[in-house]
Amino acid sequence: MTVLRAKQLGLTIGRSRILQDVSLTVEPGELVALLGPNGAGKSSLLKTLAGELAFGQGTIELFGRSIQQWKGAELARQRAVMPQRVDVSFPFTVREIVALGCSGLAAAERNELIDYLLQRLGIGNMAGRLVPTLSGGEQQRVQLARVLAQIWHTNGPRLLLLDECTSALDPAQQQTVFSLLRELAKDQGYSVVAVIHDLNVASCYADRLVMMAAGRIVENGAANTILEPGLLDKVFGLKARVLALPEGYPMVIPQA
Numbered sequence: 001m002t003v004l005r006a007k008q009l010g011l012t013i014g015r016s017r018i019l020q021d022v023s024l025t026v027e028p029g030e031l032v033a034l035l036g037p038n039g040a041g042k043s044s045l046l047k048t049l050a051g052e053l054a055f056g057q058g059t060i061e062l063f064g065r066s067i068q069q070w071k072g073a074e075l076a077r078q079r080a081v082m083p084q085r086v087d088v089s090f091p092f093t094v095r096e097i098v099a100l101g102c103s104g105l106a107a108a109e110r111n112e113l114i115d116y117l118l119q120r121l122g123i124g125n126m127a128g129r130l131v132p133t134l135s136g137g138e139q140q141r142v143q144l145a146r147v148l149a150q151i152w153h154t155n156g157p158r159l160l161l162l163d164e165c166t167s168a169l170d171p172a173q174q175q176t177v178f179s180l181l182r183e184l185a186k187d188q189g190y191s192v193v194a195v196i197h198d199l200n201v202a203s204c205y206a207d208r209l210v211m212m213a214a215g216r217i218v219e220n221g222a223a224n225t226i227l228e229p230g231l232l233d234k235v236f237g238l239k240a241r242v243l244a245l246p247e248g249y250p251m252v253i254p255q256a
C-alpha cells in the first residue's frame with residue numbers, strides 16, 4: 001500500500017503562493033530526502049502533509065485514506081512529525097519529554113523503550129537531565145526519541161515526517177541518526193520523509209531525493225540523477241563538482 005500520496009497540492013497563505021502543483025508518493029520502506037534552498041517550501045510541504053496547514057488545492061492520502069478522514073489520535077499511532085524547532089523552556093527531564101510520545105504504554109514498557117531509544121541516539125546517560133540544560137544537538141536527539149517512541153510499537157505501515165532532524169548534530173551523530181532511520185526503513189518498513197540541507201547526507205542515506213524550488217518540486221529521483229552540477233547551480237546557485245564514489249552514491253564538493 002502506498003503510504004503517502006499527495007496530488008497537485010497548492011497552498012496559499014495571505015497573498016503568498018507557498019506550494020504549487022506538488023505531487024509526491026512515498027512507498028513503504030522508502031527514505032525520501034526533501035532538498036532545496038531556503039524558502040523553497042520544504043517545511044510548508046511537510047506541515048501540509050502532517051495536516052498542520054490547510055491546503056487550498058489537491059489531495060493527500062495517508063495509508064490509503066484521505067487525510068481529512070483520519071482522526072488525530074488514530075493517525076498519531078502511524079505517523080509522527082518532528083518540526084524544525086521545538087523549544088522546551090520548562091524544567092522537564094529528558095525522560096518526561098520522551099514519555100510524551102509513549103501514550104498507552106505501561107510504566108515498565110515505557111521506561112524500557114525510553115532507555116533503548118536514548119541509548120540508540122547516543123544520549124543514554126541523560127534520562128534524568130533537565131532538557132533546557134542540554135546542548136542543542138542533545139535536545140534535538142531528545143525530540144527525535146519522542147517522535148520515534150510515538151509509533152515504535154505500532155504494527156503495520158508507519159510514516160515519519162522529519163524537518164531537519166539532524167541540523168544541530170555533529171557528523172558522527174548525524175551518522176548515528178540516519179543509520180537508525182535507514183534500519184527502520186529497511187527492516188521495519190518505515191517510510192521516512194526528511195527535510196535535509198546537507199546534500200551529502202541525503203546522497204549517502206536517502207533512497208530518493210526530491211528537489212524543491214519556489215514552491216514546486218523541480219526534480220525527483222536517485223541521488224545520481226539529482227546531484228548534478230548544472231541542477232545544483234540552477235536551483236541553489238551552488239558551484240560544485242560532483243564525484244561518483246565507489247560506494248555507489250555521489251559526493252558534492254562545493255568549489256572554493
Ligand SMILES: Nc1ncnc2c1ncn2[C@@H]1O[C@H](COP(=O)(O)OP(=O)(O)OP(=O)(O)O)[C@@H](O)[C@H]1O
Pocket residue numbers: 013014016018036037038039040041042043044045
Ligand atoms: N505563515 C506564512 N506567511 C507568509 N509566508 C510564509 C508563511 N510560512 C512560510 N512562508 C513563506 O513560504 C516560503 C517557504 O517557506 P518554508 O519554511 O516552507 O521554506 P523552507 O524550504 O522550509 O526553507 P528553509 O530551508 O529556510 O527552512 C518562504 O518564502 C516563507 O517566507
